[in-house]
Amino acid sequence: MRSRNLFWIGLCLLLLAACGNNEDTVAAKHNTNDEIDQQIQEKLPIDWVIEEDEEETIEEEKKAKSASITTEMEENSASDTEEDDTTPEDEKTDSLASYTNEEIEYARIWLQLGPDHEIDELNVRHIAEGEPLNPNWESSATYPEDVIQLTGSRLVDGSITYSGNGDGTINRYYVPLRWETNIPNDFSEEDIKIFTESFITTTKLITIDPAEGQEVISLIEKINYGS
Template sequence: MKKRTKIFYCHAALLLVFMTAGCTGGNDEEPSHSSSPAGESSGIKKAETASAAEKKEPVNKDSHHVSADKSEPDNMSADYSPLQIEYARIWLQLGENQQIDELNVRRIPAGALVNPDDHTSARYPEDVTQLAGSRLIDGSVTYSSNGDGTIQVYNVPLRWESREDTDQGVMKEVTEEMIRHTKKVSVDTGDNEKIRRLIDIMSIH
């Protein structure tokens, strides 16, 4: 009986040792599980940083593109009005004398006399613009804009010579003929430096 009791206690002691070792082994495995979330967290942070860097990149490209556009040296439309550019281009293309010291711009409304010195003169059917230098020898250009890059040029002198012996109605016929026979011209873009020079000496009345 005593032998059986000793054997039982020995078995119980061995079983207790195995159970204790099993619990200790389970506790040792826990740190390996807890390290996994830390690794995942580090990977997420790296992914978020890379994503933020990718989002910032297009913004930098756009801002560089805008600043490059603003620094273009020959951007005429940013420096001058469309009308100023139009006047300069037309004189550069059609003006008789390019070595002028002043470019005068005179706007003439529809209904105005073609020859302002003669009340029998025909009248302009539309608004026109007259470009001229400061001297008669500089010549002049009288035109109306079609709004599509072309103009109608009127063959009208800058200054009219009136004669007392002119027959009644002759001036009306002459000016009506001028109105009927305008010339359509396509306006060239011209040279930017020459256009800038003409705008600098331009005087709009």
């Protein structure tokens, strides 16, 4: 009986020893794996972090550079717009500075109302108050104020007869340039008086545009003062 107990006790001790060796082996293997993982982690993650940081840094630099370029382009565009808005006005003002107000007025009126802008010369004639609309007729009505008559060098260029109001408006008289083509042959002296007076009572108030630029200058340079 005693020998049997000793046998079982010995067997248990052998099993415990074997289990202990297995646990030591597993523990050793586990420790070895941990050491390998630690070595790998000490090397590879550092490289990976550096590469990721570098990529993030490069991307941030690209974004910052792009934002800087965009801001610079917007500032340049705004500056160009301001120059476009201001410079032409200065040039316009300077371009007419060497001409008189009267010359500018004549050119602007012809530019707006003249039937033909491609004229060889712009003739200016001053007509005093009291002068007849048609000097060839004794019964002709007379101008109630001083007027100015603008004509081209040819009949087809037409004419503009007006008085200025000094506020950018004019009173236009629709007086014909050639009376003989507008009066019936059988008109009496009374008919002529009534006919010419109708041009005085039908004047039209017109606002003249403050035109600028080369077209105005070109007409000014063609001005010719008549008698």
